[in-house]
Amino acid sequence: METAPRRCRRRHLRFERRRLEEAKSALEATAKQFGFSLDQVIGQTPAKTDRRTRTVAPKYADPANPDTTWSGRGRKPKWVEAYLASGKTLDDLKI
Secondary structure, eight states: OOOHHHHHHHHHHHHHHHHHHHHHHHHHHHHHHTTOOHHHHHTOOOTTSSOOOOOOOOOEEOSSOTTOEEOSOSSOOHHHHHHHHTTOOGGGGBO
16 A cells, blocks of 8 residues: 555655656757757767667686686686686786
8 A cells, every 4th residue: 555655755756756757848948949959959969879888709718618608808707716816817818
């Protein structure tokens, strides 16, 4: 069962969200009257719409299971850590 304060908070958030959308629409309409987009007026570019993620080619392979690979980015997989702990080097795992 939902409590009264929780219902009130949800209604308030919906109301604020709706007001924010109305304000954004009004600003976009005003910017359009002058021949600009809202992003141009504010000076922002669309967030991460132009960035494309690329798949990075693997650089290291597990000798016990060659299908298991690692690109060399991010945290080292456990099999890499175990291999290094045994006294061998990362160069030994290069593809």
